Amino acid sequence: MGDPRISVVNERLKEIRNIIAVSSGKGGVGKSLTASILALALVKKGYNIGLFDLDFTSPSTHIILGIEGVQPREEKGIIPPKVHGLEYMSIVYYTSNYALPLRGEDVSNALIELLSITKWGKLDFLIIDMPPGIGDATLDIIRLIKNIGFLVVTTPSQLAFETVRKLVTLLKELNVRIIGVVENMKMNKSEFIQQQVKSLRVAVLGGISFDAKIEKSIGNTVSLLKTSFAKELEQTLEKLGF
Amino acid sequence: MHEWALAEAVITAASEIAEKEGLKEVTVLKIKVGELQQIELDILEFALSQLKPDKFKNTKINIKIDKAELRCRVCGHQWIFSKEELDKNSAEAIHFIPEIAHTYIKCPKCGSPDFEVLRGRGVWLESIKGVR
Numbered sequence: 001m002g003d004p005r006i007s008v009v010n011e012r013l014k015e016i017r018n019i020i021a022v023s024s025g026k027g028g029v030g031k032s033l034t035a036s037i038l039a040l041a042l043v044k045k046g047y048n049i050g051l052f053d054l055d056f057t058s059p060s061t062h063i064i065l066g067i068e069g070v071q072p073r074e075e076k077g078i079i080p081p082k083v084h085g086l087e088y089m090s091i092v093y094y095t096s097n098y099a100l101p102l103r104g105e106d107v108s109n110a111l112i113e114l115l116s117i118t119k120w121g122k123l124d125f126l127i128i129d130m131p132p133g134i135g136d137a138t139l140d141i142i143r144l145i146k147n148i149g150f151l152v153v154t155t156p157s158q159l160a161f162e163t164v165r166k167l168v169t170l171l172k173e174l175n176v177r178i179i180g181v182v183e184n185m186k187m188n189k190s191e192f193i194q195q196q197v198k199s200l201r202v203a204v205l206g207g208i209s210f211d212a213k214i215e216k217s218i219g220n221t222v223s224l225l226k227t228s229f230a231k232e233l234e235q236t237l238e239k240l241g242f
Numbered sequence: 243m244h245e246w247a248l249a250e251a252v253i254t255a256a257s258e259i260a261e262k263e264g265l266k267e268v269t270v271l272k273i274k275v276g277e278l279q280q281i282e283l284d285i286l287e288f289a290l291s292q293l294k295p296d297k298f299k300n301t302k303i304n305i306k307i308d309k310a311e312l313r314c315r316v317c318g319h320q321w322i323f324s325k326e327e328l329d330k331n332s333a334e335a336i337h338f339i340p341e342i343a344h345t346y347i348k349c350p351k352c353g354s355p356d357f358e359v360l361r362g363r364g365v366w367l368e369s370i371k372g373v374r
Contacts, residue, residue, distance in 0.1 A: 094339055103356075
């Protein structure tokens with residue numbers, strides 16, 4: 001007759017005002033960094049924030065935010081711990097940093113399991129760090145979370161943008177809300193990506209300059225918020241009115 | 243204790259089906275529980291009894307345990323999951339998210355983590371009977 005978990009997913013998310021998937025067609029463009037710093041910047045503004053790392057095979061937001069030594073609490077479901085002012089959920093709580101090799105169907109099952117048992121509090125924003133591409137996790141999120149919006153990250157690379165073009169086209173075909181596109185790792189004043197994004201009739205949220213020093217701030221949230229990356233991303237938030 | 247969350251999912255899904263089928267009262271609810279997830283049946287049964295709405299007041303809840311059978315995608319070896327072969331922390335992680343099995347369980351014949359769960363994964367709604 002079927003899998004009962006799907007019936008309860010929207011119940012679990014009903015107290016969340018905005019759900020934002022930080023996504024891209026390609027890996028290595030700065031999705032996890034964007035999702036993590038976006039979450040921190042929104043906490044700084046006084047919002048109630050959750051961060052959900054959905055990159056099951058290569059999770060990294062816990063490293064970016066320096067999260068260790070915490071576990072979810074069990075209470076008729078699982079309740080994410082609050083770290084650095086945000087409710088944080090990741091598969092690393094259960095894998096202890098060992099490898100988790102998963103095929104597509106397993107990714108779907110793990111995703112549905114977590115969505116159906118995780119009890120988020122009342123949140124203004126839930127930020128989801130997506131795995132790259134338009135595979136199972138992306139399709140499941142679109143299928144299961146009705147009011148989701150996508151914040152798409154690209155780099156100035158034509159290669160990255162070609163995958164973003166496919167992601168944006170798919171989202172538009174499926175009538176999924178696209179918040180806009182952020183161009184990360186900008187090395188010059190080229191407007192090539194902005195023009196391309198405009199031609200797709202999607203909002204250009206701005207550019208973030210290549211930040212050669214950001215690696216030194218990984219694991220330290222205070223230091224992360226002082227980086228030029230964070231400052232430029234915060235300007236993007238201003239544009240969005242957050 | 244996340245059996246409560248799963249019980250809530252079962253009751254919500256069963257209520258949706260009862261509504262769709264126009265059932266005034268649900269008489270039998272059959273649920274299949276896979277051994278891989280090591281659900282505490284007592285807690286699941288208690289949670290179901292506490293969460294069921296009026297329509298399920300006299301429902302006979304029938305829970306069937308499904309052995310977890312795994313098959314290696316590399317060498318084809320097929321085996322039955324045994325909780326006893328795992329330490330406490332690994333077993334608990336799989337209890338929450340069965341796919342974590344791919345971190346802690348390897349094919350006993352070739353050592354690969356690339357296996358499929360043929361049966362016995364999670365909680366499934368098997369059938370629902372009632373009065374229209």
